[in-house]
Each structure stands twice: as C-alpha cells, then as structure tokens.
Amino acid sequence: MKLVIAIIQPHRLEQVKAELYKAEVNLLTVFEVLGHGRQKGVAEVYRGMKETGNLLHKVCLEIAVNDNFVEPTIDAIVKGAQTGETGDGKIFVLPMERCIRIRTREEGTVAIG
Amino acid sequence: MKLVIAIIQPHRLEQVKAELYKAEVNLLTVFEVLGHGRQKGVAEVYRGMKETGNLLHKVCLEIAVNDNFVEPTIDAIVKGAQTGETGDGKIFVLPMERCIRIRTREEGTVAIG
Amino acid sequence: MKLVIAIIQPHRLEQVKAELYKAEVNLLTVFEVLGHGRQKGVAEVYRGMKETGNLLHKVCLEIAVNDNFVEPTIDAIVKGAQTGETGDGKIFVLPMERCIRIRTREEGTVAIG
Amino acid sequence: MMLVRLALVALVMVGALAPGLLAEQTPAPLAPAVATAAAPPVAEAAPKVDSGDTAWLLASSALVLFMTPGLAFFYGGMVRKKNILSILMQCMILCCLISVQWVLFGYSLAFSPGNWFIGSLDWAGLSGVGLEPFKDYSATVPHQAFMIFQAMFAIITPALIIGAFAERIKFSAFVAFMVLWATFVYDPVAHWVWGAGGMLRDLGSLGGALDFAGGTVVHINAGVAGFVMCLCLGKRRGFNGKTNPPHNLPFVVLGAAMLWFGWFGFNSGSALAANGLAVSAFVVTNTAAAMAGLTWAVLEWLVNGKPTIFGTVTGAVAGLVAITPASGFVSVLPAILIGIGVSVLCFLAVAYLKPKLGYDDSLDAFGVHGIGGMWGALATGLFASKLVNDAGANGLFYGNPTQLLTQAIAVGATILYSGVCTFIIYKVLDAVIGVRATEKDEVIGLDLTQHREGAYTILE
Amino acid sequence: MMLVRLALVALVMVGALAPGLLAEQTPAPLAPAVATAAAPPVAEAAPKVDSGDTAWLLASSALVLFMTPGLAFFYGGMVRKKNILSILMQCMILCCLISVQWVLFGYSLAFSPGNWFIGSLDWAGLSGVGLEPFKDYSATVPHQAFMIFQAMFAIITPALIIGAFAERIKFSAFVAFMVLWATFVYDPVAHWVWGAGGMLRDLGSLGGALDFAGGTVVHINAGVAGFVMCLCLGKRRGFNGKTNPPHNLPFVVLGAAMLWFGWFGFNSGSALAANGLAVSAFVVTNTAAAMAGLTWAVLEWLVNGKPTIFGTVTGAVAGLVAITPASGFVSVLPAILIGIGVSVLCFLAVAYLKPKLGYDDSLDAFGVHGIGGMWGALATGLFASKLVNDAGANGLFYGNPTQLLTQAIAVGATILYSGVCTFIIYKVLDAVIGVRATEKDEVIGLDLTQHREGAYTILE
Amino acid sequence: MMLVRLALVALVMVGALAPGLLAEQTPAPLAPAVATAAAPPVAEAAPKVDSGDTAWLLASSALVLFMTPGLAFFYGGMVRKKNILSILMQCMILCCLISVQWVLFGYSLAFSPGNWFIGSLDWAGLSGVGLEPFKDYSATVPHQAFMIFQAMFAIITPALIIGAFAERIKFSAFVAFMVLWATFVYDPVAHWVWGAGGMLRDLGSLGGALDFAGGTVVHINAGVAGFVMCLCLGKRRGFNGKTNPPHNLPFVVLGAAMLWFGWFGFNSGSALAANGLAVSAFVVTNTAAAMAGLTWAVLEWLVNGKPTIFGTVTGAVAGLVAITPASGFVSVLPAILIGIGVSVLCFLAVAYLKPKLGYDDSLDAFGVHGIGGMWGALATGLFASKLVNDAGANGLFYGNPTQLLTQAIAVGATILYSGVCTFIIYKVLDAVIGVRATEKDEVIGLDLTQHREGAYTILE
Numbered sequence A, B, C: 001m002k003l004v005i006a007i008i009q010p011h012r013l014e015q016v017k018a019e020l021y022k023a024e025v026n027l028l029t030v031f032e033v034l035g036h037g038r039q040k041g042v043a044e045v046y047r048g049m050k051e052t053g054n055l056l057h058k059v060c061l062e063i064a065v066n067d068n069f070v071e072p073t074i075d076a077i078v079k080g081a082q083t084g085e086t087g088d089g090k091i092f093v094l095p096m097e098r099c100i101r102i103r104t105r106e107e108g109t110v111a112i113g
Numbered sequence D, E, F: 001m002m003l004v005r006l007a008l009v010a011l012v013m014v015g016a017l018a019p020g021l022l023a024e025q026t027p028a029p030l031a032p033a034v035a036t037a038a039a040p041p042v043a044e045a046a047p048k049v050d051s052g053d054t055a056w057l058l059a060s061s062a063l064v065l066f067m068t069p070g071l072a073f074f075y076g077g078m079v080r081k082k083n084i085l086s087i088l089m090q091c092m093i094l095c096c097l098i099s100v101q102w103v104l105f106g107y108s109l110a111f112s113p114g115n116w117f118i119g120s121l122d123w124a125g126l127s128g129v130g131l132e133p134f135k136d137y138s139a140t141v142p143h144q145a146f147m148i149f150q151a152m153f154a155i156i157t158p159a160l161i162i163g164a165f166a167e168r169i170k171f172s173a174f175v176a177f178m179v180l181w182a183t184f185v186y187d188p189v190a191h192w193v194w195g196a197g198g199m200l201r202d203l204g205s206l207g208g209a210l211d212f213a214g215g216t217v218v219h220i221n222a223g224v225a226g227f228v229m230c231l232c233l234g235k236r237r238g239f240n241g242k243t244n245p246p247h248n249l250p251f252v253v254l255g256a257a258m259l260w261f262g263w264f265g266f267n268s269g270s271a272l273a274a275n276g277l278a279v280s281a282f283v284v285t286n287t288a289a290a291m292a293g294l295t296w297a298v299l300e301w302l303v304n305g306k307p308t309i310f311g312t313v314t315g316a317v318a319g320l321v322a323i324t325p326a327s328g329f330v331s332v333l334p335a336i337l338i339g340i341g342v343s344v345l346c347f348l349a350v351a352y353l354k355p356k357l358g359y360d361d362s363l364d365a366f367g368v369h370g371i372g373g374m375w376g377a378l379a380t381g382l383f384a385s386k387l388v389n390d391a392g393a394n395g396l397f398y399g400n401p402t403q404l405l406t407q408a409i410a411v412g413a414t415i416l417y418s419g420v421c422t423f424i425i426y427k428v429l430d431a432v433i434g435v436r437a438t439e440k441d442e443v444i445g446l447d448l449t450q451h452r453e454g455a456y457t458i459l460e
C-alpha cells in the first residue's frame, strides 16, 4: 500500500478529480496549502510596498492506494493537472504499512477502497 | 517509529482526543481537510443549482509514535471516532525514519513524546 | 529520497525559510495546523468560560529532498525555528519511494528540485 | 413541573389583576400615552405632519430595521462555523415574516383600540391606518410612520430569542413557533404597555408602568421566552459547560456596532419627534451603553486577568438593553448607574449563574436581555424623573416609591405571561411537529441540514 | 445577430415615437414632475428650504451611498475567493468615478433643461446648481441636495451590472466601459424619465410613465446591460452550468442587509420630502421586500426541500427592485402582490431560464434586476392609485388601462436603448482594448492579476 | 532629542502667541462661532428647537458614532490575524471610555466658557447642559444634541492614533494613554478651535482659523500623536520595511465604507442644521473622497502597474480627511483639487517617505491623517470662499492671503502641542508601567496575550 501525495494548481482540482474517477480512484482527501517552488507568482503590492513572501496557493491531495493502483493514480493526476507551465506541482509516493477503516475496523487492502 | 495519520469526522475530535489522553498519547497535530469518500454528503443548492463537488469537512490527525504505541493509538482513535456510519474515516500508518525535537535537537524515540 | 515534515511556530516561518534558502533548499509546501504538545497555551476565556481545547497555531512544512540534503535541511530548520522554549516543534523524516514532476513527468532525484 | 407551577401563579395573578384593571380601564377612553410621552396635549386643531419629526422617525425606523441583521451577525459570529447560516436565516426570515404579519394583522392586534388585553382586527391590512397623524400615538407624524417604526420592534423582539436555542432547533418548528409567538405573546404585551387602553399603560392609582422603548415588551419578553425555550429544548449535544469559542469574533463586533448604531433609532426614535426628549434619550442611551461596556471590561480584568472585546461588546449591548425602558425618563448620571448595574448583574448571570444551574442558553439571550431588561425596568422605577420627561413619572429616588411597584408589576406580568405562553406554544409544537433538530442534523450542522448550504468555502 | 436585429427594432421604435414625442414635448415647458410628485403646485413665492425635508434627503443620500458597498459585499460574497477584491474594487471605483463624472457633467446631461432626449451642458461643474431649491425638482430642499441624491443613483446603477460579468472582465476595460455607459446610457435614460422635458415623463395623451425611484432608469437599464454584456463576453472558463458555491455567504447577507437598509433612502427619499408620501413609500418598500424574501424561501422549500438564506436575501433584494418604480404610487396590499410576483418570476428566471438558455449571468444581475425591474414597472401600471399619490395616476386595476401601456412603452424603450447602446460600447471597446481577461488571468483570479493583491492571508 | 527641540520651539511659539491672544480674547465675550458658522445672528428671541435641524444632528451623531467601528474594521483588516481583536478592542473601548469621560468632564473642558486655552469644569456631569439650544454653539437644536455630536468626535480622534502603534502596545498602557491624551490634548485643542473663547477661533487681526469639521482638532492632532508614538515605541519586531499583507482586505473595505457613510454626518452635520450649508458640505465631502480615491488608483496604476482596492479606499479616506476642515467653506471644484492633492501627498508619504525614513507607522495613521489633515487645513486657506459660507472667510485664491497664514498658525500650534504632549505622556507612562508589549506577547499576538481570546476558529 502507498500513500500518494500530490500538490497541484487549485484550478486543476476538478479535472484531476474527473481523471481519478475514470481510473476508479474514488476516495481522496484534499486540503489547501501554500507552495514555494520555481514558479514566480504575482508580486503583490500593498500601499506601495511589495510583498515578497511568494507563497502561492496550491491544493494537496492525499490518496491511499493499493500497489496496483499507484501507476493509474499517478497517470490520472498528471493527466488532470498538467498544463506544461511552471507551478504544475509534484507527486510524492510514500510507503504505507497499514490502513484501517474506522467504521468497521477492517484492515489492509480491503480497507483502502 | 511510525506516523499515524487519521481522517475523522470533525465532531468526533473531542472524543478522539479524550481517548488518546487515556492511552497516554498526548502530542498530536490536527488540521482541517476535505474528504471525498463513500459517504454521500448533503447536496447543497445555490439559487436553484445543485453543487455536486461533494467534498465533506473532515479533520486530519498526524501523530508520531514509537512502535509500541501504534496499537494503543489506533485503538483510541477507533474508539473515539467510530459511529458505525459511512464517513467515519480511515487510519493510515506510515513508517518514519527519524524524529527530531527542534527545541533540544534530541533525536529518536525520546524526541517523540 | 525523504519527505521531511516539520512542525514549527508560525512566527519562525520567515527565519526557517531564510535558512533553507541558505542551505539551497528552495522548494517547499506549507500549511497551517493546530498542535497539541507540551506547550501550554494561553487559556482563552469567553464570557467567563475557559476554553481548554488547547490547540495552538503551528505551521507545518513538507519538504521532499534527496538523501544528501536531509541533514542540511534538518539543520536549517532547527537553526531557523529554535527558540529554546517549549512549543518549538518537531521534525519527522519519512522514507519516500518516488517523486514525479507533473509538468514534465520526470521522475526521481531530478524531479525533486 | 416548575414551569407548570409558574403557569398557575401567572393565571392567578392575571386573574387577580384583571377585574380591577377592567374597572379602571374600560371607561377611560384612550389614556394619554405614557410610554410615548412626546405628544403634548394639543388643542383640538387638525393634526399637522411635522417634516422634522417625520424625518427622524423614518430615519429611526431604518436604523431599527438595521438592528436585526446586526443581531444576526452578533449571534452568528458566536456560533460554530457550521451553524452561522442558520442564525442569519432565522433573523432574516423574521424580517420577512413579521413585516408581513404586522401589516396584515399584528399592528392591529397590538395597537388598534380594543380591550385592556389586546387590540382588535379593525386595522387589519392597515385599513384605517393612514398618512395623517393619529393623535393617540403620534401627533406630528403620519400614522403609518408610527406603524412601521413599531414593525421594526416587532421584528427584533422574536429575533432576540434565537440566542437561547441556537444550534439545535428545526427550522420548520422555528417558523411555526415565531408566527405563534409574535401573535400570541408579542402583540398582546405590546398592547398592554403601549396600546391605547392597554392594561399596563394605566394601572389606576398606581399610575402607568413606564417603558419608553421596550424594556418589558421587547427585552424581558424575549429573554424569558428564551429561558423557557432553552429549558424545554435541553442542552446542545456535546455541551459540557465548556464553551465553544465564537467562530468569528469580528462578526460579533460588527453586529454589536450595528446594534449600538441602530439603538439610537430604537430609543431616541421612541420620542416620536425630533425634540429635546429625543436628544435626551439619545444621550443616555449612548452613555449607558458605554458605561456598561466599560464595566464589563473592568470585571473581566479583575476576574480573568484580561478584558476581552467579546465581554466589552456584550456589556455594551447589556447597557443598551437596560437603558431602553428608562431612556425617556432619566438623565445622564442615572444612566451611568444603570450601565454599571446591568453589567454587574449580567456578568454574574452569564459567568456564574448559568454554569451553576447548567441550562444551555447558547448565546445568553436570557442572561443579557432577560436579566438586563428586568434591571432596566426596575431601574426606571428608581431613577425616573419628571424633570426629564414631564409626561412620565418620578421614581423612588425622586420621591415616588409607588413607581417601583408599578414597574415590578409590569415586569412580573410580562415574565409570567411570556413564560407560560412560550411553554404552551413549545409543547403544542413539539407534540405536532417536533421542535428539536435530530442528533445527526445537529452534529452535521444546521446550515447543511436545514438549509442545504454552507457559509464558507475552503478551497475556492 | 439577434442583437443586431434588436438594434434595428429599437431604431425603428425610437424613430416612430420621436416625432410624436417632439410634438408633444417641445412646447410644454417643464411638465410637472410625475415621478418626483411630492411637490404641490405652490404659489409663486420664493422657495424656502424646509429643514425636515432637507434632513431626510441628506439622510437618504447617505443611505443610498451606503448601498453601493452593500452591493459590493452582496456580490463579493458570491464569487470565488480569488475574485472578491475585483468586485469590491469595481464597486468602489464606481463610487469615485461617477461621483466626479456627475458633478462635472453627468448631472447636467441628465437633469438640466435640454431636449426630450438629453439635457445640456449648462449645469456642467454644477454651475447654476445652487443651495436654493429648484422648483422643478424639489421645491423645499436645496438644489444641490437633489443633485447629490441623484448622484447616488447614478453610482449604483452601473454597479448593478457588475454581477453579470463578474470573474472575467479586464479592469481597464471595465473602467472605460463604465465611463461610456454612464454617459451615453444612464444619463439620457435618467433624463427621459426624470429630467425636465424628458420624453417618458410626458407621453402626451398617454400621460407620463410612472417610475418613482428607478425601475426603468436603474434596474431595467442595468439588468439589460448586464444581459448583453454576459452574452458578449461569453461564459466563465470552466463554467459548466454548475454553480461555484458563494465563498462567503455571510458577506452576501451583510450586503443584502446594507441594501435593504439603504433602500429606504432610495425609495422613501425619492419623495424628496419627509411627508406622507415618503412614509407610504417606506412602508411599501419594507413590505414588498419582506414578502418577496418569504416567497423565495417558500419556493425553495417546495422545490428543493429546504429554504436557504441565499434564496431569502435574493428574494428580498428582488422585492426591493420590483417595488422601486411603484413605491410612490401603491398601497400596502398591492405591495404584497408585487413581492410575491417578483420572487416567482425571478426564481423561474434564475433557476430554470438561465440554465436552460445557458448564458452565464454570473451573479444574476439580469435575473434579479432586469426581470424584477420589468415586473415592477409593469406592476406599477397595474396597481398605481391616485389615492396614494395624487400627482401620480391610476393603474389598470384602478380603472386606467392606458397606464399599463405607458409603462410598457417605458420598459420597451429602456430595454432597447440600453441593450443596443451596451452592445455598441462593448464592440467598440473590444476592438480597441479587449474586454475579457486572458485565460491565465481568469484562472489565477482577477484579484492577483488585475490588482496585485489578495483578499485573505492564509498563515498570518 | 529632536523631539525635545521641538518641544522648546513649541513653548516659545505658544509663549509668543499667548499674550496677544489673551489681549484679543479675554474681553471678547464669546466671539461668533466661525467653524460652526451655520447660526445666523438671530434677534434676541428665546431660542426655539427646530425639528428638522435636530433630526439631522441626531442622525449625524449616530453616523459619526458608526465611524469608530468602521475605523476598527478599516484598521483591523490590515493587521495580522493574531492582532485584529486588539484593534477592535482598542476602538470599542474608546467608544466606552470617551463617551463617559465626555459627559463627566471632557465636554466641559472643551466647550464650557473658560479661558483661551481650556474650558472650565462648570459643565461637569452635563450640569447646565440642557435640552434648550445654547446660542453660542447651536441656535436651533438642544444643547445636549451639540454635546453628543461632539462626543463622537472626541471618540474617533484618539481612535485614529491606533493605526500608528498597532500590533505592539500593551493594553493597560493603551487605556492609560488614551485617558490622558483625551483630557490633556484633545479637550484643549478642541477648545482652541471650537470652544467659546478658544484661542484659534479668533486670532485678532488675522481673523479666526477655519476648521469646519476637525482638520486640526481631529486629524492633525491624531496624526501627529501617532507619529510621535510610533517613533517612541519603535518598530514592530521582525519589521523589515516589508509589509505584512492585510489579513482581511474585505474588512478594510467594509471599514472604509462605514467611514465614508459616517463622514457625511461628520462634515455635513457640522453645519448643525439641515440647511444649504449642510448640503454644500455633503456635496464637497463626497466629491473630495471620490476624487482622492480615483487619484490614488491612478497613481498606483502608473507606479505599480495595477490599481488596488486597498489603495483606492486609502485614497478615499485621505480625501475625506482633507476635505474635513474645508467642507463648510469650499465649493465643488476646489473639492476636486483638494482630493487630487491629498492623494498625491499621502501616496508619497506612505510609499516613499515612510520606507525612506524607516519609521513604523503600522497602518499609516500619520501618513493619511497627519499629512492629509495638514493639506486640508492649508487648502482651506487657499480655497475658502465667502460665497459658500458667509460666516467663513475668503482664502488665498479668493483674495485673502492672510487666511493661509492663519491656517498655518493653527496647523503649527496643533502639531507642536500634540507632538509635545504626546511625547510627555508617553515618557511618563513608559516610566511608570511600560508602554510596549513584551517580545513574547508581540510574537504570540496581542489578541491572545492582551485579551485571552482569538478572532477566528480554525476547526469549528
């Protein structure tokens, strides 16, 4: 089992979700993050002073998948999120040892989906 | 050492925290996420148009624990979060290689607690 | 490849970022979390009733790095975030199996930076 | 049980008072308006509209209308994120509901000449309520202006109750409750105090109860109803005496500011003219609010170590509540005392009495409006002075202890009537449709479950 | 294409009407103000300023100014987080822009005595617009008070259009569009309806079109312009008929409350005096808003199972729109009918017509203001009564079917003129500077790309 | 050191002026109110309350009260999340504190007939301040109405200073500072300019300084105090010339809208009557605000490539500041010039001077109110015209260069007095209780550390 973490552009979330459904990956967790990468954001100006924090809005997806789903998941994310411009984001795959469904206390492969 | 990630219903957070204290797990990190799972949320309607995003408010817990604490932690979370209805959430256990306490730069098992 | 997760005091973010740049770690993802640790926060009082939730604002950093960057990254975070007082936070290092750059679909070491 | 006992007491009391009242009241043709005491006894000339008075009453009506959304934010900021829309909705639907009820029959029930208990339906649909002044209520402004000014009071009063049962009421039951409550509780009590021939307006040898802008009619009435409702409904699930922090304190402050701003219309507008009395009411209103806000902050500083903005605005609102009945009858130094008194009492009620007794008055509708209103009504009996308002009366400290008794009777009658009727309405509704939200709905939040909408998006 | 056809029809219609109008109009020296009908035919004494009337008109002007930020929050809460500042900016820059345009030449174009189509530049820079009353517009308040009251209308009207093209317009194009629109569309239409000698103020044997506070000038005018703009600009990218939830519904409610509050100045202030007519307008305004809010909630309850706060305040605003032209001419029961009618119509437009036709009127500027304004203008022709306003006219239900025709002509003329001119302005601007934001800018959000600032911080 | 030098200059200057002033002033029994110049020299009839004037003054008082919460949101939106409540609290506690101080002794110090420097305590507790008009201040409205209108000015002036030391002051020190500042700085300066016998109201052969609604008393006074305080307190920790983005820009806009709205009461209400002068003040107020907002946006467009809403509302507020002293003396075209001028000056101050000099005026209290107030006061000396206000004076451009000198003296006196006294108060307080928050408190945020409460919840 793996935990796939993807950081994407906020406005691509809908497409990514659509691609994931096509790949039959239906369960996911999403949250808002700030990303600092190669992408240069818009330099904000407040009362004449430039704000250079340069943290850009991104969306982070966490998806726990069984091993055979890793590749389709990655493909779906790339398909949905790729624009070809800097700032498209990254996918990280982490090993995951256990997965438990709270409702039933089922564990393992069956609990993931 | 493991990193336990749990996604639960927001309104069970208090109970989960209470159970964790009982299990002597006192340190944790919490944040708000949106979950997409089996649970069907309330379909929102705005000026007659249904919103079908279907991302539900959830709370994510991250708890770093020593190996012998993994089981008690899982038990506590399940106990606090289980309602028996869809949407109760999941627990993921990830291997963790190192843990450093910033204040003291202590590392390893001792730094976790 | 590792995923370095650091939980720090919000007001140290600027320093940590500065230290990371010095260490040539330029890419990171940040989000706001609530931490429950040893640190005792200010007990809030609303209309005479104490609020004892005791979850304090923290900032969480996620940084994917190549193995040779793990140590410098940890050093930089500690340098930027350490005040010596309870609440300074923790660093967790997780093994990471794959890293994909969405824009190019490059994978592995090269995709991290 | 306790409530049933209370009901009995009420009936007895009302029964005991009624004959005397009837005797006194029935013959007297429209006693001079005590509460709305601005009108001097004019010679029988045709009443003329004064443009300045009308301008002020219209401005005041707009200000009072603005208070209900103000209250929505005051309350809405206090609840958890998942329930703010339910509060906003409850307040705004009352703006809609009662505005319509009022022109259709509410105003008629409350203000048309009827008996000592309630008006008639003669003015239903505003028939007979025209654009000429109606001498008994306002000699210098169009009758409809008085009507619409009063409409705003009829809207905000039930809205105040919302604070008591926030976060756990079913919306359908809320609507039904409010229609009944407005009709069977608010309209009669308004009639008693302000209506031509109303029973508290002239208590015979006791004189009339003084209530310039609604201490009994508005605040006690709503506060007690809230108290009964929160007892009947029970606590919020998961409520353990610990408070949920307000999800958006700036909204609470915004609401309080809108309330303070609007309250100038509420109290000063109740002079029904842009004259010295209006000015005096304006001044004491501001002073009492300020002093009460200050007092609450100081109490917190002493008790909790730090003063809060939440406490300060709570105190200011409590001060506004307390000065309401007194605002046309007291001068500025008594206003300061009223402000101090109300914050001490409400602070005790909210921070000690409530946790002690363990009722869940979610946003302190009773603790602030009930307690504050009682103090204000009684304090009017202490500090009222004919020097401020010739058409009023002197209070205890100006040599007239009877006035305090009169005030106490008004307070008692309102408490009993409001308490009993609210209880009855609750029981009927609970039997018929059920008042409380289901556990699941409460846990998910009323916004999603009662209204299918969420207040804030997370991502976009 | 369709639009081009419409333009032709408009030209024909205007062409057909013009000669007759000219014939009727030109000789008649400043026909009595129908819309601003408060002024009685005074004997030729030197006009005197009435302090009460002036107080109310100044208060009303402040209230109407407050509506534009109200609208900013009403609209701003509805968009996605990344675009709220663009809405606020568009509204506030209009406050600035039109305030200046108005004193420089806008007021003169709209209100100085000119021909049937437009005023002159005689009053440019307010020359000749003094502190004495100007009898044709307001006999009892300084002329400049009337001017500044009208300024607020000139500000909010273009602001209403923003809802139609929200989240996708280039800011520079927005500014250019608004300057042109205010000058070439708003100012003439205001002249037609309210200006001395304006063509819709006296349609000869048809009488004059009744528009008390701006059903045609403000709401239809803006609503139709919005409709044309959203057709021209096309849909927002990613728009698939599904709605983006409002990012901050409490802001929507706050905005609606500010609008309701300010609307008392809008409608009641249009009496230009603190008299019975002002009171009547105040009462029907409140009633129609309330009834419309209630109706929308009920419709949602029936159709979607739950009433929403979003729907309720949308309904209330629609009610305010619809009562606007009628507010000085109808009594309270017709106001209730107008309120019911507008919510039914706008609900259908917003929830069925829009998805069906597939245009992307982002925040329903056309659906609420266009449709609501048309209903209101026509309903004035149904329910107007001389019993309410002697200087007005009777409507269909009071025995004068002609009035409905007159109203229909005013509606038609406004629709055609606004539609055609908006289209022309769009086309010119699109050719010269391009009106729509680039895809990239739209996707990142207008706040960052058009203004280099963000609404909310995440961390601190 | 520099400050000490300044203090010396001040003493010298005041010393030099005083004898002349005394000579001129002492005999003259209550010179005619220049600033509050609405009152015509009435024959000695018993003064009568005018309902229209009273209505407008009450409405204006409510509007000005509403400005302080407006300011709270304007400032509160600009700070970081962890400090917003401290701003709201500081503003609201001032509403409470000064309201009480004012009725107890502040009004007496400022307005009771005293000497050229300060009033007496004769009117303490409002004794002698009744419901009859007091001819010297307002011939047609109750004296208490004038008093409460002035109370609102006394509240907002210290609140303006908050912007300068935001995010780093200890709350206890704040309270002490404000009580002292209101009493020893605001009250005397108000007396100089507006009080009967005040030293700037009649500068002998120079005429009187013109300050219609508070350019010197309110804005320069507060702005300079802010400047001194931010120098004394030092920069916020971590401040490196880079700005923290405002945490909630919609709140900033909301606050600006409330300020604009309330400012109509501030300026137009200062006519103390609903007459032509009030209307004129209303018109120029709106125009200057609009033009200044526009100018700031244009400057940003030129300098930074994009106009911002933050800049636009900052400009509008600056415009309101600048027109304040001039509002009763200038006509609309000068108002436009005043609006342009203030935005240019304040933009330079905020975007260039501040970073250059490196002081940390957190929210530009000095940059906007100080600079804007000075420009406004001087511009009054340029553009004032007796055609607008017969009781005023002509400015430089209307042939009276002396007026500019008079204005400069008023500006100088205010700067010096305010600067010196603020410095002294700071030094005393810093020695006694310490003014600045501890590093730890500042870092955690003032909300939690000074008030034990947080503005927004994250989870619920």
Ligand SMILES: Nc1ncnc2c1ncn2[C@@H]1O[C@H](COP(=O)(O)OP(=O)(O)O)[C@@H](O)[C@H]1O
Pocket: A007, A034, A035, A036, A037, A038, A039, A056, A058, A085, A086, A087, A088, A089, A090, C027, C028, C029, C030, C062, C063, C064, C065, C101, C102, C103, C112, C113
């Ligand atoms: N090594 C990393 N660790 C953590 N987050 C990263 C890392 N690299 C990229 N990110 C995240 O991905 C986002 C996009 O990265 P960026 O470099 O801008 O685009 P691209 O991957 O197209 O070059 C960043 O804003 C950041 O949130």
Ligand SMILES: Nc1ncnc2c1ncn2[C@@H]1O[C@H](COP(=O)(O)OP(=O)(O)O)[C@@H](O)[C@H]1O
Pocket: A027, A028, A029, A030, A062, A063, A064, A065, A101, A102, A103, A112, A113, B007, B034, B035, B036, B037, B038, B039, B056, B058, B085, B086, B087, B088, B089, B090
């Ligand atoms: N495979 C997964 N990867 C990531 N998050 C998941 C996964 N499965 C479930 N979740 C999270 O857990 C939440 C609850 O899951 P859901 O399927 O609704 O309930 P249950 O686990 O009771 O069937 C989801 O909303 C989602 O946030």
Ligand SMILES: Nc1ncnc2c1ncn2[C@@H]1O[C@H](COP(=O)(O)OP(=O)(O)O)[C@@H](O)[C@H]1O
Pocket: B027, B028, B029, B030, B062, B063, B064, B065, B101, B102, B103, B112, B113, C007, C034, C035, C036, C037, C038, C039, C056, C058, C085, C086, C087, C088, C089, C090
């Ligand atoms: N075992 C843990 N698992 C998850 N989060 C932790 C853990 N230990 C600490 N944290 C996070 O680190 C923050 C700081 O920890 P705390 O114990 O207060 O400080 P210190 O590490 O200096 O003793 C906590 O608020 C919490 O968010």
